[in-house]
Amino acid sequence: AQSVTQLGSHVSVSEGALVLLRCNYSSSVPPYLFWYVQYPNQGLQLLLKYTSAATLVKGINGFEAEFKKSETSFHLTKPSAHMSDAAEYFCAVTLLMFSGGYNKLIFGAGTRLAVHP
Amino acid sequence: GAGVSQSPRYKVAKRGQDVALRCDPISGHVSLFWYQQALGQGPEFLTYFQNEAQLDKSGLPSDRFFAERPEGSVSTLKIQRTQQEDSAVYLCASRLRTENSPLHFGNGTRLTVT
Numbered sequence: 001a002q003s004v005t006q007l008g009s010h011v012s013v014s015e016g017a018l019v020l021l022r023c024n025y026s027s028s029v030p031p032y033l034f035w036y037v038q039y040p041n042q043g044l045q046l047l048l049k050y051t052s053a054a055t056l057v058k059g060i061n062g063f064e065a066e067f068k069k070s071e072t073s074f075h076l077t078k079p080s081a082h083m084s085d086a087a088e089y090f091c092a093v094t095l096l097m098f099s100g101g102y103n104k105l106i107f108g109a110g111t112r113l114a115v116h117p
Numbered sequence: 118g119a120g121v122s123q124s125p126r127y128k129v130a131k132r133g134q135d136v137a138l139r140c141d142p143i144s145g146h147v148s149l150f151w152y153q154q155a156l157g158q159g160p161e162f163l164t165y166f167q168n169e170a171q172l173d174k175s176g177l178p179s180d181r182f183f184a185e186r187p188e189g190s191v192s193t194l195k196i197q198r199t200q201q202e203d204s205a206v207y208l209c210a211s212r213l214r215t216e217n218s219p220l221h222f223g224n225g226t227r228l229t230v231t
Contacts, residue, residue, distance in 0.1 A: 009157075036222075043121070043208060043222030044160070090159050100172045104150065105220060107159035 002027045002095045006108035013115055019063075019078040021111045023091030026072065032094035033074045034105065035065055039087045047089075050074060061085070086115045119143065121223035123209050129229045130199045138194045138226045142211030149192050150220070151184055152208040160208055166192060167214075199230045 007022040025031055032051050036044040048059025055067040065076045074091060091108040122141040130136050142149050147168055152160035153176075163182070165173040168189035177184070181199075186192040196203055206225040212218045 041224065041227075043210075043224045045222070046219050049219070092159075097173065100167075102148065102165065102167060102172065104162050104165055104173070105160075106162070107152075109159045110157075 002029075002031065002093045002106055004033075004091045004093050004106065004108040006089075006091050006111050008111055009109065010112045010114065013081045013113070015083055015115055015117055016080050019076070019081045019085065019113065021076040021089050021091075021113065023065075023074045023076065023108060024072050025074060025091075025093050027093060029096060032103070033065075033067065034092040034094075035059065035063070035074075035076050036090045036092060036107075037061075037087050038090065038110075044090065047076070081113075081115045083115050083117070086113055088112050121209055121211055121221050123207075123223035123226050125226060126224065127227050127229075129231060132199060132201060132230055134199055135195065135197045136199055136228065138196075138207050138228070140192045140194070140209030140211075140223060142190065142192070142209070143221055144190075145213070146211035146221070147189075147214040148212045149186060150210045151192070151194050152210065153178075154206040154208055154225070156205070163194070163207075196228075199228075201230050204228055204230045 003026045005024045034049045035047040048057045050067045058064045092105040094103045149166040151163040154160045162176040164184045166186040181197045183195045208225045210220045210222045212220045
């Protein structure tokens with residue numbers, strides 16, 4: 001069955017430093033993978049998605065992620081953190097429901113990113 | 118507005134009360150999902166609708182949870198005889214029929230059971 005594991009429930013970086021949020025997936029079929037961001041008291045906003053095209057995916061707000069099949073990873077990076085990046089980040093994988101002809105997202109537990117001056 | 122709308126934003130219920138949470142998806146979106154997000158956790162799948170048909174309710178934690186979407190647009194998640202463990206944020210999301218189309222989330226309803 002498909003699942004994701006996010007390593008590190010809290011990550012703290014300095015403003016301007018590299019952001020690296022880790023996600024490993026488990027999937028019996030080629031996965032579709034996603035990163036979402038959640039600001040306080042808001043819903044989830046899609047940052048980027050991998051759907052078997054280019055392995056390096058660029059998203060909004062300067063974030064990108066690289067799909068590495070050999071490592072079953074889909075880590076999220078940003079070269080230079082900004083204060084406004086402080087939020088909760090969720091990695092997700094698609095669970096295909098063949099009998100119903102639909103898919104649903106399975107989320108990781110999340111990583112809270114703190115950015116300090 | 119063009120987004121997914123959920124109401125109320127906040128709900129406080131005494132243990133044992135029934136609650137109803139509403140979701141207005143984006144117009145024309147066929148697929149609708151409900152997720153439960155406990156404090157400090159990722160969203161957990163509850164149920165899925167394709168138009169008015171509830172195709173998957175495997176994530177509903179007990180028979181106290183019930184969801185409907187009678188006309189294929191607005192959906193209501195009902196929780197009967199609420200318990201403290203039901204306290205969470207309930208997220209609704211919708212998307213077009215195409216499975217590769219993005220999932221749009223509402224801001225959620227924060228339910229606190231006292």
